Amino acid sequence: MSFQLTILGTGSATPVLTRNPTAHHLQIEQEGYLIDCGEGTQNQLLHYKIRTTKLKYIFITHLHGDHFFGLIGLLSTLNMHRRIEDLWIFAPKGLAEIITIQLKYSDTRLNFKIHFTETQTEKSYLLFENDNVTITTIPLIHRVPCCGFLFREKRKKRKIVKNTKPADLTFEEIKMLKDGEDIFHLDGSVKYKNEDYTTPSLKSSSYAFCSDTLFNESIIDIVKNVDMLYHEATFLDELLPRATQTNHSTTKQAALIAKKAKVGKLIIGHYSSRYKELETHLAEAREVFMNSYLAIEGEIHKVRDIKA
Ligand SMILES: [Zn+2]
Ligand SMILES: [Zn+2]
Incomplete structure (x- = not known):
């Protein structure tokens, strides 16, 4: 059984040469789940040899460009690769309309079917489940409707x-x-x-993805005890006023959520383009929560990888 994360993008709103905008890829059993799809995500998938034939589900947290501008490119490429398998996309209101218009005016006729599901971003609820996993929404506070996603393996039988x-x-x-x-x-x-x-059955593993958000303690109960938490840390602690003003979080705020929720491991990312080096991000997060790590593109984090 495998449950592992590959980080594809760690940047935020404006481009830097060394980082791509947000995208994470989860492999659970043999299926691929993409979380956010910033510009260039398809190149990152290629770069890290992630097979898009296995990609079945795409989750978009919110409609800021650094989280979905890569989607139309990826969909067009899947089509050129003659994909015929259905694809499920979960996103706030508006995405289906945007994609439909882009397809219409580029005269792109997809060979495969997309199932759009509109997320409700103001409450936590079971969004989707299949044989392997349940996916619950995590309401976030941002400048546009935004929610994170909690992936939890289904409990296996004895x-x-x-x-x-x-x-x-x-x-x-x-x-x-x-x-x-x-x-x-x-x-x-x-x-x-x-x-x-x-x-005994294996403990079910869990991964929570919290993208752009103001520091918000009401998510602690939802992500309590997860094995791995990704929480944005756009700014260092000294720019707390800027973080608050733009509905983002700092390193220490991300770590405080991890600490209070007693998670196994914290990954921070969505770094502002003003930062070249990230050592201080890591040091600040570890001051509050020792088991913190930087999101680094291409790195794989195993939530679980046991050959069953
Ligand atoms: Zn963003
Ligand atoms: Zn945003």
């Missing part, structure tokens, strides 16, 4: 230990053991004790 399975188990009893139940005789005595025949 595993029956090889060679211990009694020969007379019925299909129904196997299911009960996998669900963690004991099996009883008709007189109520225990016939098969669950722990003698099964091993």
Whole structure:
């Protein structure tokens, strides 16, 4: 089973030569999930050898250009690569209209179907689920409607230990053991004790992505105890007034959210173009929350990677 993140873009609103605008790619099992799609994301996918044939879901946090201007380019390329598989896109109101107009006036007829889902950015709710994962929204405070996304693996069932399975188990009893139940005789005595025949399911891993936001403690409950949290840290602590004025966060604010939510690991990013070096970002975040890391393009963070 694999659940891993590749960071594709770490910059913010204006371009710098050394950083690309926001995009993260998650691989969960064999499927690809793209979170935000700043300009040039398709080049970054190429650069880091991420196969777009596996890309199935795209999540856009908000409609500032540094988070979605790469989308029409990516869609056009998928089309030129003769994609026929459906694609699911989740974004605030307006994106479907923008993409439809871009396709219309560039006379692009897609060979594949896009399923647009409009996100509601003011409350936390279950946005999507499939066999592997649930995705819940994280309301953020920004200058336009904006929400983050919490990816949580679905809890797997207990595993029956090889060679211990009694020969007379019925299909129904196997299911009960996998669900963690004991099996009883008709007189109520225990016939098969669950722990003698099964091993516990793996803990479900989780990754929360919080893009552009004002410092907002109300997200702490939503991201509590996640294995990995990405939280923007556009500015160093000395520019707190600028962060507040532009609805962004500082290094220390991102780290404080991580600390209060007791997350496993924090990744910060969305650096303002004014910064060339990022050591101070890391030092400031670690002052508050030791297990902090810089988002670096091309780096892979394993939320989990266990060969099952
Ligand atoms: Zn941004
Ligand atoms: Zn923004």
